[in-house]
Amino acid sequence: MSDAAVLTEHIDPASDRSVYKQIADHLRVAMARGRLREGEQLPSETRLMEHYGVARMTVRNALRLLQDEGLTTAEHGRGVYVRARPPVRRLASDRFAQRHRKEGKAAFIAESEQAAATPLVDMIRVTEARPPADVADRLGLPDDASTVVRSRRYSLDGRPVETAVSYIPADLARGTPIADPNPGPGGIYARLEETGHTLDRFTEEIAARMPTPDEARALALPPGVPVFRLVRTAYESDGRAVEVCDTIMAADAYLLAYDLPAH
Amino acid sequence: MSDAAVLTEHIDPASDRSVYKQIADHLRVAMARGRLREGEQLPSETRLMEHYGVARMTVRNALRLLQDEGLTTAEHGRGVYVRARPPVRRLASDRFAQRHRKEGKAAFIAESEQAAATPLVDMIRVTEARPPADVADRLGLPDDASTVVRSRRYSLDGRPVETAVSYIPADLARGTPIADPNPGPGGIYARLEETGHTLDRFTEEIAARMPTPDEARALALPPGVPVFRLVRTAYESDGRAVEVCDTIMAADAYLLAYDLPAH
DNA sequence: GAGTGGTCTAGACCACCAC
DNA sequence: TGGTGGTCTAGACCACTCT
Numbered sequence: 001m002s003d004a005a006v007l008t009e010h011i012d013p014a015s016d017r018s019v020y021k022q023i024a025d026h027l028r029v030a031m032a033r034g035r036l037r038e039g040e041q042l043p044s045e046t047r048l049m050e051h052y053g054v055a056r057m058t059v060r061n062a063l064r065l066l067q068d069e070g071l072t073t074a075e076h077g078r079g080v081y082v083r084a085r086p087p088v089r090r091l092a093s094d095r096f097a098q099r100h101r102k103e104g105k106a107a108f109i110a111e112s113e114q115a116a117a118t119p120l121v122d123m124i125r126v127t128e129a130r131p132p133a134d135v136a137d138r139l140g141l142p143d144d145a146s147t148v149v150r151s152r153r154y155s156l157d158g159r160p161v162e163t164a165v166s167y168i169p170a171d172l173a174r175g176t177p178i179a180d181p182n183p184g185p186g187g188i189y190a191r192l193e194e195t196g197h198t199l200d201r202f203t204e205e206i207a208a209r210m211p212t213p214d215e216a217r218a219l220a221l222p223p224g225v226p227v228f229r230l231v232r233t234a235y236e237s238d239g240r241a242v243e244v245c246d247t248i249m250a251a252d253a254y255l256l257a258y259d260l261p262a263h
Numbered sequence: 264m265s266d267a268a269v270l271t272e273h274i275d276p277a278s279d280r281s282v283y284k285q286i287a288d289h290l291r292v293a294m295a296r297g298r299l300r301e302g303e304q305l306p307s308e309t310r311l312m313e314h315y316g317v318a319r320m321t322v323r324n325a326l327r328l329l330q331d332e333g334l335t336t337a338e339h340g341r342g343v344y345v346r347a348r349p350p351v352r353r354l355a356s357d358r359f360a361q362r363h364r365k366e367g368k369a370a371f372i373a374e375s376e377q378a379a380a381t382p383l384v385d386m387i388r389v390t391e392a393r394p395p396a397d398v399a400d401r402l403g404l405p406d407d408a409s410t411v412v413r414s415r416r417y418s419l420d421g422r423p424v425e426t427a428v429s430y431i432p433a434d435l436a437r438g439t440p441i442a443d444p445n446p447g448p449g450g451i452y453a454r455l456e457e458t459g460h461t462l463d464r465f466t467e468e469i470a471a472r473m474p475t476p477d478e479a480r481a482l483a484l485p486p487g488v489p490v491f492r493l494v495r496t497a498y499e500s501d502g503r504a505v506e507v508c509d510t511i512m513a514a515d516a517y518l519l520a521y522d523l524p525a526h
Numbered sequence: 527g528a529g530t531g532g533t534c535t536a537g538a539c540c541a542c543c544a545c
Numbered sequence: 546t547g548g549t550g551g552t553c554t555a556g557a558c559c560a561c562t563c564t
Contacts, residue, residue: 044550057533057534058533060551074550080549201523201525204520208491224473225472251472251489257468262360282552339531340531530561532558533557535556535558536554539552541552
């Protein structure tokens with residue numbers, strides 16, 4: 001019953017600001033000031049109705065606003081809680097450097113273990129298909145070319161954080177471990193290098209937006225959490241693109257870090 | 264009255280899916296299939312109520328869902344419209360390379376003109392103050408050190424797209440053009456290099472989240488659009504950090520691109 | 527003035543959770 | 546079983562936009 005620390009303010013009927021926004025403001029300030037801490041429960045809708053003397057819809061509008069800002073999550077039958085900031089995975093720009101690959105582990109697994117988190121890769125599916133037009137473009141392939149398509153989902157400590165779909169030109173991958181669900185130690189980049197395709201550089205393109213309903217389901221995203229879309233293209237030494245990886249990441253789980261030379 | 268192309272489906276009362284989600288599904292599919300194009304108006308709430316035979320709140324819940332996904336924007340007194348994808352600014356990882364600076368233009372202005380867009384920088388404010396703890400940390404300064412703080416807002420073709428706050432150690436900036444609202448040709452990086460602080464490398468850290476109400480106001484963001492938070496640290500040749508720039512960007516206006524070596 | 531979305535009320539029934 | 550949030554109804558009045 002620590003509501004006392006929260007339900008202190010009242011509506012200003014003279015204000016231009018709508019009632020539900022005023023209620024949201026009060027709760028937002030309470031969170032910012034630490035009167036409501038991470039994981040703590042907000043007053044229930046009933047309590048808020050009683051305290052402010054308003055209809056339920058008004059309270060719900062206020063709570064929805066906070067949810068859309070990513071500040072709270074509602075749990076059916078339990079209550080509304082201050083969203084806990086999940087541990088953030090920091091992705092450094094050298095994470096695909098050859099030296100890391102040499103240890104025989106794929107990038108995601110190696111990093112997770114370093115962070116003392118339990119990684120999981122599931123929903124692995126490997127097919128052969130024509131790539132989307134933008135992917136074919138990046139690979140320098142004609143639209144009707146065939147690629148090996150590897151899709152999978154990554155989880156950390158039981159929470160899904162990222163889905164990824166890789167496209168590799170079929171002539172590079174067909175009949176090799178790259179076309180197997182389990183490509184072996186070091187992942188597909190190790191396999192590509194073994195077959196003479198020495199990786200030279202990567203490009204990454206990053207966008208952020210709200211998830212589609214499908215993405216929200218696959219990543220178990222609560223409302224108010226955007227996603228990164230990261231598209232990585234891998235080039236071998238002779239300049240040919242050998243892989244495009246299209247990744248959707250829960251934005252609250254990642255911090256992307258890059259090093260840039262100044263010249 | 265192209266509603267005919269949209270109001271074709273009906274509610275399935277046998278479905279487990281709630282009515283408002285079914286309505287949202289119909290409209291989402293109509294947008295995906297191109298039956299509702301960018302900038303086009305959705306049927307009004309009244310029309311949707313009549314067509315589906317539901318209460319207004321049910322229709323509004325459906326519309327809110329689409330708005331939260333970033334698919335539509337509501338305009339008071341006018342209608343609900345399919346959100347137009349704004350032109351995207353692609354930021355390449357060499358945008359702060361010295362050669363660009365030599366031309367005497369700050370990065371934002373130079374790029375905008377190349378893209379045939381009209382740039383604007385406003386809300387410029389320069390003060391001297393103690394930096395936030397995380398910034399002091401990046402600059403390698405004690406918590407009570409003083410910095411010159413430069414904040415400004417960037418717009419493109421009349422639309423605000425980015426706010427930025429730069430922190431420069433006071434001993435580097437005080438009394439120089441860096442502490443002036445207009446730092447002169449090439450921006451503050453040019454001034455730093457002129458005074459012997461040759462820039463060597465940058466790091467950029469990227470997060471994405473929903474905007475705070477303040478950020479949404481400053482960038483005129485409609486609901487459903489996340490922001491990038493990009494924190495850039497500039498290092499001079501001897502390894503000292505000489506600037507931290509904390510940037511909030513409208514995520515629908517940017518595509519961030521990076522080049523990574525593989526070794 | 528007619529039509530649009532924004533806010534708010536006062537109810538109802540349901541699904542989920544914890545005890 | 547009682548409390549929680551999720552869905553839905555049927556109204557009301559308001560603010561905004563366009564003509």
